[in-house]
Amino acid sequence: xxxxxxxxxxxxxxxxxxxxxxxxxxxxxxxxxxxxxxxxxxxxxxxxxxxxxxxxxxxxxxxxxxxxxxxxxxxxxxxxxxxxxxxxxxxxxxxxxxxxxxxxxxxxxxxxxxxxx
Numbered sequence: 001x002x003x004x005x006x007x008x009x010x011x012x013x014x015x016x017x018x019x020x021x022x023x024x025x026x027x028x029x030x031x032x033x034x035x036x037x038x039x040x041x042x043x044x045x046x047x048x049x050x051x052x053x054x055x056x057x058x059x060x061x062x063x064x065x066x067x068x069x070x071x072x073x074x075x076x077x078x079x080x081x082x083x084x085x086x087x088x089x090x091x092x093x094x095x096x097x098x099x100x101x102x103x104x105x106x107x108x109x110x111x112x113x114x115x116x117x
Contacts, residue, residue, distance in 0.1 A: 007051030
């Protein structure tokens with residue numbers, strides 16, 4: 001018996017807002033029925049990928065995520081500018097062992113990384 005990675009869920013104060021941000025980042029669609037309580041990104045789009053769900057929680061984010069997405073791009077500077085225009089906030093930039101990445105916060109304050117590839 002084994003398990004397959006189905007998707008990831010994110011806590012949010014406004015699930016639809018968080019889903020719209022990530023839909024724009026990943027060029028996917030928000031599934032019908034999204035509201036401030038629950039939202040899901042469709043997986044059948046050309047970008048594919050795992051199911052992403054967003055669920056409203058009563059408390060605000062207060063500490064660093066234990067899990068965060070890593071995105072990779074061949075146009076590091078261009079994608080950085082696009083993410084900032086979508087509402088991401090640049091938190092820090094790193095270069096280590098030939099790798100280069102930037103840590104951002106999404107519209108809910110959740111961290112994610114953009115890796116130069």
